[in-house]
Amino acid sequence: MKKFLLIIILIPLILSAQPIDQQINQLVTKYYEAGKFNGSVLVAQNDKVIFKGGFGEANMEWNIPNAPDTKHRIGSITKQFTSFIIMKLVQEGKIKVTGYLSDYLPYYRKDTGGKITIEHLLTHTSGIPSYTAREDMSDIGKNNIPVEEFVKKYCSVDLSFEPGSQFVYNNSGYFILGAIIEQLTGITYEEALHKYVLDPLELKDTGYDTFKEIIPKRSTGYVRTALGFSHADYLDMSVPYAAGSMYSTVEDLYKWDLSLKTEKLLPAKYMAEIFKPRVSGLGAKYGYGWMMKRILSPDSKDSVTIIAHGGGINGYSSYNMRVIEPGYIITIADNATGSAQVEIANVILNVLYGKEYKNPAKTLIPIVYKSINEDGIDSALKLFNELKNDKDNFSYNERELNQLGYLLLGEKKLDESLKIFELNTILFPKSSNVWDSYGEAALEKGxxxxxxxxxxxxxxxxxxxxPSYTHLKKLGVEIEKKNDLVLPVEKLKEYEGKYQIAPNFILxxxxxxxxxxxxxxxxxKFEIYCSDIDKFxxxxxxxxxxxxxxxEGIVNSLTLYQSGQVIPCKKIE
Incomplete structure (x- = not known):
């Protein structure tokens, strides 16, 4: 149920005269060979399928290949279906988006439920903390918990901010919407899915996932590791519920996307409400269960509207993207975490517009791991430093290096692990997470x-x-957790200006x-919060x-730290 920043990447390099379906197949095959994709893909323009195929394995132990009809968990793409059912209930007069949570869920606490609207829940602006951010989430996720009990225990905590004042992506809000659907319809969320969407559209390969049920052609979920794949941790699907419990195929998601352009299930005026841009978040505008953004098309002739949402859940990654004006639909499902599904969708978009694109680089991590075992850590680090600048052929990132460090730690290769974590702090010195990991390795070493x-x-x-506070407390070191600094307006004005990230791209x-x-x-625009002087x-x-x-103490530049990248930005105005 991870969140996805909506970024459209247009990277020139390769231009091919091959038919588009062959180009897409070749492109996604490259991502599979680079270890960055293992799943199913469908690409269409309106009612014409351009390409569909499977890559890698649905079950790696039995060597069962992925196919377009392989069933994958789709995580937060579930939110599209939840918001749709809410709008069906609006049409039926059973609920209003301006109504309050407490109006529809009597057992919810009145002090907060009386000021949170249904629209706040739909748009991640409720202020309710997301239960998936809890430190004990891995333990919670192993239990089957009834809906009402879950709402009361994990979705009814104190608010992080006043409803409507901020956007913070939130799974609790959509869990509560599922509870409201059950309250208003008198049937389970799963039954509501079938009644309002799956049965009318004959989506026979889509449903509410459960562990016990035998589901033909259901894939196994994996985690990408430093060396390949491992099984994902168990997750009881009662926990993601209406925020991320569904499975589907890329073929069924395509049918779902096509239906959203018709009035088969919902009159146009209600459908328009779903896709109305309402709040800023995740690099786009957020509607009801969808993100939308206008971008300059890859052919640079006009701007186009992108409507999309991703999903990430234990063992799975997914992405559903629609380009409205030319009618392109790209559905991607990967039965492993750490997928490049959003990047793949963006590069496929280049292919559709006949633009140049770049093949993915292979990760350096397996090469380094092999060198550690065969030649020792010092030789492996030397090899890494020789290859890391060949960015066309090799890649690495903070997450992969951290995974390698923990792999070595698990193998009790403490000295090797420490050197990998140290390398990560050198490459990504501003990452809090890598320093926390380095501390864990030092702790293991004594x-x-x-x-x-x-x-x-x-x-x-x-x-x-x-986590770092928790570690220090166990070591007998008490550090008071800092709150955000509140700076006076005259101090904030010192940071105002235009900072150049790249030509024609200004912050x-x-x-x-x-x-x-x-x-x-x-x-x-996004609000930024002060953690320390000059740091936000x-x-x-x-x-x-x-x-x-x-x-002289005048602000003259800023440094942006994001996704393992360190980007200097000169102040130009």
Whole structure:
């Protein structure tokens, strides 16, 4: 049920005269060979399927291949179906999006439920903390918990902010919407799915996933590791529920997408409400269970509207994208986490428009691991440093290096693990997570002094990093968790200006009221929060900004830290 930042990437390199279906097949095959995709893909334009195929294996132990009709868990794509059922209930007069949570769910606490509207739940603006962010989520996920009990225990905590004041992607809101659907219809959420969507559209390969049921052609979920794949942890599907419990095929998702352009299930005026851009979030506008954004088309002739949503859940990754004006539909489902599904969709878009594109690079991590075992850690690090600059053929990132470090840690190769974590802190020195991992390795080694230093560094970089506080507390070191700094408006104004990320791509920083915002070219604005002097972070995505000053103390640039990248941005205005 992970969140996805809607980014359209158009990278030139390869131009082919092959038929489009062959180009797509060749492209996705490259991602499979690079270890970045293992699943099913369908590409269409309106009612014409351009390409569909399977890559890799639905079950790796039995060597069963993926196919277009392989059933995969789709995670947060479930939210599209939940929001749709809510709008069906609006049509039936059973609910209003302006109505309050407590009006429809009598057992919900009245003090907060009386000010949270249905629209707040649909648009991730309720202020209810997401239960999937809990530190004990892995334990919760192993239990089958009745809906009402789950809502009361995990979705009824105190609000993080006033409803409607912020966008923070939230699975609790959609879990509650499922409970409301059951309350209003008198049937289960699963039965409502069939009544309102699956049966009318004859989506026979789509449903509410359960562990016990025998589901033909259901894939097994995996986790990408430093060396390949491992089984995903067990997750009882009563826990994702209306926020992420469904399975489907790329073929059925295509049928679903086609139906959204008709009035077969819902009159146009109600359908339009689903896709109305309402709030800024995740690099786009958010409607009811969908993200939407206008971009310049790859052929640079006109702007087009992208409507999309991704899904990520234990063992699975998915993406459903519609390009409205030319009618392109791209559905992708991967039965492994850590997929490049969004990147693949964006590159397929280049292929559809006849533009150049870049093949994926292979990850360096298996090569490094093999070298560690055969030649030792020092030789492996030397090899890594020789190959890391060949970005056309090899890639690495913070997550993969961390996985390698933990793999070595699990193999009790403590010295090798420590050197990999150290390398990660050198390559990504501003990442709180890598310092926390480095601390865990030092702790395992028995080096308490350095472990404390690394955990403190992690907190310095991200004062909200709860695991590091927990580690330090166990080591007898008490550090008070920092709250965001509240700076006076005159101080915030020191950061205002335009900062150049790339030619024709500017990050504007400005003050509104008593808050500081940032807005990139062609994107919505986001509030940024002060963790320390000159250091800010975003809540909607994992990104940090650090403002830099000249010798006279004037802000003259900023550094953007996002997705393992360190991007210097000069102040130009």
């Amino acid at each position: 080096d308490m002094e350095n472990a404390i230093t690394y955990f403190k560094k992690s907190i310095e970089l991200d004062p909200q990093n709860s 504007t920083v400005f003050v509104e009221g008593d808050k500081l915002y940032t807005q990139a070219t062609g994107q919505p 972070y975003l809540k909607v995505v994992d990104a940090k900004l650090e403002f830099n000053r000249d010798a």
